[in-house]
Amino acid sequence: MSGPLLVNYTNSTKDTNGANISTLEFIFICFPEVHTWDISGLLLFFLLVALMSNMTIFAVIVIEPRLHHPMYYFLAMLSVTDICLSMVATPKILVMLWTDSATVTASACFTQMFFSIMWSASESSILLIMAYDRYVAICNPFHYSSIITKQFMAKACVFILVRNTAVALPMPLLAVNLDYCSNREIHHCYCENMSVEKLACNDNTSSSIYGLVIFILVGGSDVLLIIISYFIILRTVVVARSFTAASKAFRTCGSHFIVMSMFYITIATTIVSNRAVKEIPRPVHVVLSLLHHLLPPALNPVVYGVLTKEIRHAIHRFIRTIKIQP
Structure with a gap:
């Protein structure tokens, strides 16, 4: 099965200058140039891998008493966020590639857009x-237990939920x-905001500017x-000039640095390629x-593991504790 994924869409109650959101449907043009079964398999x-590895990390942290510490609780939160982020669009894309059902209602599209931004900002x-x-x-280190408390973790959860809902x-x-x-x-595989706003008849400058400002203020401030x-x-x-201190810093920060680099490089490459490098072929934007x-x-749970x-x-x-029953 190959070729563009095209399905007729419903007529709107408005003319071609606009569309009624209640009856509006979009069509995904995902990978018309590539054999869809190759893409869907990848x-x-x-x-x-994302689901199994993150569920394993989460289960191990919940079950293992030795990991009941703030550092690992944050890692469990990251695993849950990774599961949600991977599930926002990929299942719909797989169904679309397997069945040629390439339409999506406006409400489903905008909902997908919200959760895609929200889970990315949460990560x-x-x-x-x-x-x-x-x-x-x-x-x-001597004040760690008095600073990173259960109250701090509760406030962190509220901060993540409130800030990123307000952002998305x-x-x-x-x-x-x-x-x-x-x-x-x-011309995408899911309702990515920059691809959707290009379909508007009227001026979409405010939406485009908002997306760029949020990326700079939220993502930029977090990175800084x-x-x-x-x-x-x-x-x-x-300053400590201690091999023990350096070794501890590498163990505790090395995995976090790799995970952070992968996340911000992929999202920055996506945004820059969409906005600044117009000569890049469309499939490259989609893949990124x-x-x-x-x-x-x-890869996050693999790195931490x-x-x-x-x-x-x-x-x-x-x-070792898993026993296979006959």
Whole structure:
């Protein structure tokens, strides 16, 4: 099965200058140039790896009493966020590739847009909180238990929920208020906001500016604060001139640094390629965006499982306790 994924869409109650949201449907033009079974097999592989590995990390942290500490609770939060991020669009894409059912209602599209932005922003927030946790553990270890408390974790959860809901909600609301022309073909595999807003007949400048400002303010501020925390950690280790301190810093920060780099590089590459590098072929934009939804969720637990000794040992103990009944 190959070729463009095209399905007729319903007529709107408005003319071609606009569309009624209640009857509006979009059509995904996903990978018309590529054999869809090849793409779907790769997406399914990454999705299964993301789901299985993150569920394993979450289960191990919940079951293993030795991991009942804030550092691992934040990692469990990251695993849940990764599961949600990988499930926002990929199952729908797989169904679309397997069945040629390429239409999506406007309400479903804008809902998908909201959760895609919200879970991405939530992952950024969790990475920021994890960086602060590592900063306190290395630079202020004697006060760690009095700073990273249950109350702090509860406030962190509220911060993640409130901030990222407030950040994500305006985007679909702005998209709802746009008028959509007779061409409703989204040249993407899911309702990515920049691809949807290009279909509007009227001016979409406010939506475009909002998306860019949010990326700079939210993502940029998170990255800046993470870099500052790592700079302070590095300075503390250098001043201490201790191999033990350096080894501890590497163990506690190495995995987090790799995970953070993968997440921000994929999302920054997606946004820059969409807005600034117009000569890049359309399939490249699509692949980069899909990688943001699947690559970090699939690799994050692998990185933590390999580089974090406590997680690695807990997984080994967890596997040994599994008994296969006849």
